[in-house]
Amino acid sequence: MSRSSLRTPLARARGLGSAHSGVGSFISERATSVALVPLTLWAVYAGIRLGQGGYDGAVAFLQSPLNAVMAALLVFVSALHMKMGMQVIIEDYIHLPRSKLPALLLNSGLCWLAAAIGVFSILKVALVGVGAH
Amino acid sequence: MSQLRADAAGPGAVRARPMSPFLGVWRWHVTMAASICTRVSGGALYVGLLIVVGLALSLAAGPDAYNRYAGLLGSPLGLLILFGITVANFYHLAAGVRHLAFDSGKGFLPTTANITAWLCFAFAIVASVTVFAIGLMLRA
Numbered sequence: 323m324s325r326s327s328l329r330t331p332l333a334r335a336r337g338l339g340s341a342h343s344g345v346g347s348f349i350s351e352r353a354t355s356v357a358l359v360p361l362t363l364w365a366v367y368a369g370i371r372l373g374q375g376g377y378d379g380a381v382a383f384l385q386s387p388l389n390a391v392m393a394a395l396l397v398f399v400s401a402l403h404m405k406m407g408m409q410v411i412i413e414d415y416i417h418l419p420r421s422k423l424p425a426l427l428l429n430s431g432l433c434w435l436a437a438a439i440g441v442f443s444i445l446k447v448a449l450v451g452v453g454a455h
Numbered sequence: 456m457s458q459l460r461a462d463a464a465g466p467g468a469v470r471a472r473p474m475s476p477f478l479g480v481w482r483w484h485v486t487m488a489a490s491i492c493t494r495v496s497g498g499a500l501y502v503g504l505l506i507v508v509g510l511a512l513s514l515a516a517g518p519d520a521y522n523r524y525a526g527l528l529g530s531p532l533g534l535l536i537l538f539g540i541t542v543a544n545f546y547h548l549a550a551g552v553r554h555l556a557f558d559s560g561k562g563f564l565p566t567t568a569n570i571t572a573w574l575c576f577a578f579a580i581v582a583s584v585t586v587f588a589i590g591l592m593l594r595a
Binding site: 338352355356358359362363365366369370372373374376377380381384393396397400401404407408411432436439440442443444446447 | 472494497498500501504505507508510511512514515518521522525529537541544548551552554555558586589590591593594
């Protein structure tokens with residue numbers, strides 16, 4: 323064997339292969355995709371309804387239990403899906419560790435923050451209704 | 456090139472790691488445009504969800520905040536942005552279903568892939584114009 327280095331082939335290969343954690347991500351991406359088919363169609367319906375009624379109409383809309391649950395699911399599942407999607411984009415295009423890690427952390431933080439604020443706001447309106455701000 | 460040079464340098468050299476394809480290496484084709492638009496529309500929907508969360512937050516904050524926020528969304532620029540998000544939503548939805556078919560091993564014939572790519576674009580435009588027309592008519 324002609325090698326210019328004393329490192330073994332195994333040492334060179336180690337850390338460069340599969341991370342063995344891809345299957346979970348793959349399944350989560352597809353599962354959230356399937357869930358978002360009905361949820362995004364509902365979002366279009368919600369957008370049309372919210373365009374009509376003003377503040378009172380919007381509160382009344384979210385006080386329907388079905389609408390509140392659909393809205394909360396839409397925000398939560400979308401946040402999970404977009405976190406994974408943006409993570410793939412970051413991993414594809416940003417290769418410098420000093421900008422990649424902050425970008426990944428910012429993406430995770432932003433998505434979880436959006437999910438928390440969205441679900442909390444929807445539940446507050448659904449449970450408390452008008453005039454409790 | 457760097458790949459070739461690393462190979463020529465012998466087995467001891469560190470080979471360049473494979474990288475994801477980027478815009479510069481593709482000839483224009485409807486399937487590549489569909490692929491790129493899936494990613495771009497996903498990015499637009501990222502912003503879209505943040506706008507939706509802002510709307511929910513303003514609704515929870517009370518009528519003044521909600522009316523101000525809804526007023527911004529109802530302005531010409533706001534409606535233009537909402538229309539863009541609607542197009543992105545319908546495109547990403549159709550492209551997502553197309554990719555679920557790909558994941559199950561279906562739709563890889565070049566003619567099929569071309570036709571479904573065009574269908575995604577057509578669906579996005581027709582559905583968005585229809586929904587926006589309905590939304591604006593009900594609003595008036």
